[in-house]
Amino acid sequence: MATLQSLDIRRRSASTEAPPQVRQSPIEVAKLIDVSKCIGCKACQAACLEWNDLKQEIGTFEGSYNNPTDLTPASWTVMRFTEYEHGDDLEWLIRKDGCMHCDDPGCLKACPAPGAIVQYTNGIVDFVQENCIGCGYCVKGCPFNIPRISQVDRKAYKCTLCSDRVSVGQAPACAKSCPTQAIYFGSKDDMIVHAEHRIADLKSRGFKNAGLYNPPGVGGTHVMYVLHHADNPSLYAGLPNDPRISPLVGLWKGVMKPISLAVIAFAGAFGFLHYITKGPNEVSEADERKGDELAGGNKV
Amino acid sequence: MSESKNAVSRYTTGARINHWITAVSLILLALSGMALFHPSLYFLTNLFGGGQATRAVHPWIGVVLFVSFLGLFFRFFTLNLWNRDDTVWMKNLGAVINDREEGLPELGKYNAGQKLVFWGQSILILLLFCSGLVLWDVYFAAFSSIDQKRLAAVVHALCAIGAILIWIVHVYAAIWVKGTIRAMTRGTVTRGWSWKHHRKWFRQEVGKH
Numbered sequence: 262m263a264t265l266q267s268l269d270i271r272r273r274s275a276s277t278e279a280p281p282q283v284r285q286s287p288i289e290v291a292k293l294i295d296v297s298k299c300i301g302c303k304a305c306q307a308a309c310l311e312w313n314d315l316k317q318e319i320g321t322f323e324g325s326y327n328n329p330t331d332l333t334p335a336s337w338t339v340m341r342f343t344e345y346e347h348g349d350d351l352e353w354l355i356r357k358d359g360c361m362h363c364d365d366p367g368c369l370k371a372c373p374a375p376g377a378i379v380q381y382t383n384g385i386v387d388f389v390q391e392n393c394i395g396c397g398y399c400v401k402g403c404p405f406n407i408p409r410i411s412q413v414d415r416k417a418y419k420c421t422l423c424s425d426r427v428s429v430g431q432a433p434a435c436a437k438s439c440p441t442q443a444i445y446f447g448s449k450d451d452m453i454v455h456a457e458h459r460i461a462d463l464k465s466r467g468f469k470n471a472g473l474y475n476p477p478g479v480g481g482t483h484v485m486y487v488l489h490h491a492d493n494p495s496l497y498a499g500l501p502n503d504p505r506i507s508p509l510v511g512l513w514k515g516v517m518k519p520i521s522l523a524v525i526a527f528a529g530a531f532g533f534l535h536y537i538t539k540g541p542n543e544v545s546e547a548d549e550r551k552g553d554e555l556a557g558g559n560k561v
Numbered sequence: 562m563s564e565s566k567n568a569v570s571r572y573t574t575g576a577r578i579n580h581w582i583t584a585v586s587l588i589l590l591a592l593s594g595m596a597l598f599h600p601s602l603y604f605l606t607n608l609f610g611g612g613q614a615t616r617a618v619h620p621w622i623g624v625v626l627f628v629s630f631l632g633l634f635f636r637f638f639t640l641n642l643w644n645r646d647d648t649v650w651m652k653n654l655g656a657v658i659n660d661r662e663e664g665l666p667e668l669g670k671y672n673a674g675q676k677l678v679f680w681g682q683s684i685l686i687l688l689l690f691c692s693g694l695v696l697w698d699v700y701f702a703a704f705s706s707i708d709q710k711r712l713a714a715v716v717h718a719l720c721a722i723g724a725i726l727i728w729i730v731h732v733y734a735a736i737w738v739k740g741t742i743r744a745m746t747r748g749t750v751t752r753g754w755s756w757k758h759h760r761k762w763f764r765q766e767v768g769k770h
Contacts, residue, residue, distance in 0.1 A: 275600035373597040374612050394612035396597060397698040401711045410698060415613070509711040513718055518599050521722045528726050532733035535658065542660045542738045544753040552752025553567060555760075556767050 265381055265428035272380040274372035289384040291449035292422065292433060294357050295459055295487040296497065297468070298443035301326060301340055301355040305435035305444060309338050312423065312434035332358065334411035337420040338435060341498035345490075356486070356497040357435070357444070360407045360420035362386045364480030367506040368419075370514050371402025377417075384449065384483035385422045393417050402514070404479060404504035422483065452485060459487045478505030568749035569766060579632045580745055586626035587728060593619040594721050620697045627690045634683055640670045641680065647673035667760040678731050685724040692717040 268284050310317060315335040323330050326342040338359035345352040366386045369378040377392035378399065388399075388408070395415030399408040408417045423433035431437070432446040445455060456473045463471035472491025475481045486500070494500040572580070593615045596605035609615040646666040650657070650673040653665055657674070671679070695705045695713035705713070735741045740754040755763035 275603060277600060373600065373603065375600060375603055392612075394597075394606075394616045395698075396616045397696075397702065397710075398714070400698075401707060401714055406707060410702070415617075415699070507708070507711050509708075509715050513711075513715045517715075517718060521718070522599060524722065525725055525729070528729045532729060532737075535733075536737060539659060544740050544751060544757050546753075548757040549567075549751060549753030552754075552756035552763070555756060555763060556567070556569075556752050 265383075265385070265387075265424055269382045270379050271382045272366075272369055273376050274369045274378040275375040284382075287383050289382075289449040290422070290427060290446070290483060291384065291452040292362075292436060292484045293445040293447075293452040293456055293487065294484065295443045295445070295456075296354065296356055297459070297463055297471075297487060297489050298441045299340075299355045299357065300441055300443075301342060301353075302440060303328075303340055304438040304440055305357055306336065306338055306340060308434040308438035309420070310335070312426070313337065313421070332407060332409055332419075334409045334413075334416075334418040337418065343496065343498050345496055352489075354490075354497050356500060358407075358498065360386065360422070360484065361405050361479070361504075362420075362422055362483035363404075364482065365506065367402035367404050367479070367510060368399035368408055368417075369402070370506060371398040371510055373398055381424065383427070385424045385427065386483075387421050387424050388417055388419060390414075390416045390418070402506065402510050404501060404506060420484075449481075449483065456485065456487050463487070463489055474500070476501070476504050478503050567752045568747075569752055569755045569763065570748060571744040571750050571755075572748045574748065576633075576636055577745055577748055579629060579636065583626060583629040583633055586622050586629060587724070589622050590619065590626060591721070591725055591728070593622070598718060598721070617699070620693055620699075623690065623693050627686060630682070630686050637671075637679060638683075641676045643673075643676060644669075647676060650674075662757075667764075668758065668762065669765075670759055670762040672758070674730070674734065678727055678734075681727045682724060685720045685727070688720045689717060689724065692720065 268281050269287065270280050272280065309315070315337070317329055317333060317335045320329050322328075327339070329336050329339060332339050338357055341356045341358050343354040343356070345354050362385055364384065366378070366380060368388075369380055369386060372378045373396060374392050374394045377389055377394065378386065379389060380386045393416040395410055395417065397410050397417070399417050400406075400410065408419045410417050423431070423435075426433060433444075436444040436446040445452060447455075453473065453475070460471045460473060468489040470492040471487070471489050474486035474488050474491060474494055486494075486497075488494060488497065490496050493502065495502050589609075592605050593609055595602045596609075596615055597603075597612075597619070603612070606612045606615040609618055646668065649666055650668070654674075656662065656665065657672075692713040694701050695710055696717060735745075738758065740751055744750050752763070755766070
């Protein structure tokens with residue numbers, strides 16, 4: 262297991278230096294959340310708060326089991342409850358929401374602060390708060406609406422996939438605490454194999470559209486779901502059907518950057534060349550005489 | 562202001578102060594904005610006390626610029642309305658940049674290039690201000706969707722590049738056309754400068770006395 266020191270950084274926000282490559286690539290990890298096994302007990306939420314020393318302020322009842330109603334700087338994971346009615350059937354869909362640890366992370370692409378977001382070689386995307394400047398660009402980059410900016414310290418927070426636990430060979434706190442083993446943790450390859458067994462089981466029980474959520478639009482994710490209705494992920498409290506980094510963010514953080522600097526440099530160079538080839542535009546003595554004539558004796 | 566007898570008054574003290582507040586804020590905005598726009602310019606955040614401070618101060622400088630520019634706008638917009646001579650002037654831009662303006666129409670206080678700078682900056686600064694509010698998470702995060710914020714980020718960056726390009730034209734023109742900068746530092750230009758570059762305006766000024 263990787264130790265998650267600088268040797269293990271695959272990508273670093275707002276940095277152009279090549280990452281270290283001498284160490285053998287470690288195994289990519291993944292968390293597999295089997296939605297069909299989740300009972301909505303929120304043990305994962307509690308474990309997340311406890312392990313990470315977070316305290317979510319007590320909220321108010323909003324007529325739903327969703328509590329808190331959204332991710333916050335202190336709640337890095339939240340169970341989202343959806344009542345899905347079709348025909349006479351009612352399904353209670355419960356999805357544990359949180360950072361998906363994209364292989365191509367939009368937050369990292371958007372971040373302007375060097376080293377405020379890193380992606381480790383094992384696939385975990387981590388916020389390094391000491392480098393965070395609180396601009397909120399990660400919020401714009403993320404296709405899943407995950408990062409939250411603290412009103413207290415203006416820094417961005419989200420699930421770390423318990424990178425501190427993973428670095429010493431432990432599973433994330435949520436996975437450890439889940440009483441029904443709806444949350445698995447291991448190598449990404451193993452998780453995909455395990456998901457296949459679960460999907461086959463679900464299909465045999467009538468969920469013909471059961472499948473794995475590992476969206477290719479973001480290069481796959483290091484948090485994956487087993488869904489009974491993989492044909493329509495948005496049933497699960499708006500899980501994006503085909504998440505990808507917004508083309509606007511792609512433009513803003515892609516071609517616009519070098520082209521803009523080039524155009525500005527060109528404008529400066531054009532001015533300089535114009536000056537050294539054409540020389541300054543000066544007022545001649547003849548102009549001054551004509552000006553004096555026009556003004557006559559008047560002081561203007 | 563006590564000036565040599567052949568000085569022509571071009572900008573009042575108020576207009577000059579107004580201009581330089583705008584100029585300083587625009588430069589600070591460009592530096593702090595570029596710092597957050599391109600990673601290779603992130604070092605510019607050091608000028609503002611680090612990344613957090615740059616992020617925090619940039620929008621406030623933007624407010625100063627916007628208010629200050631409004632002052633310039635209302636001072637000068639009537640003088641910047643487009644007329645037929647401006648179209649002729651633009652058609653002969655090649656002659657202008659080669660310093661052969663003799664055959665062109667006499668100009669009022671501003672030539673077509675200056676007017677384009679004026680209107681260009683007016684539109685871009687309005688767009689920058691509006692998109693900037695959408696991006697100002699500290700106070701306005703709750704008032705727009707993430708998609709709107711993404712659009713605002715692109716609009717803000719594009720407009721900023723446009724404004725920087727116009728600023729380069731503006732500054733270069735002032736450097737190239739000798740005798741111009743004193744209009745904004747001392748408030749006056751020479752009679753010869755007025756004759757050469759803004760003769761119609763010069764005639765009007767003479768007429769007033």
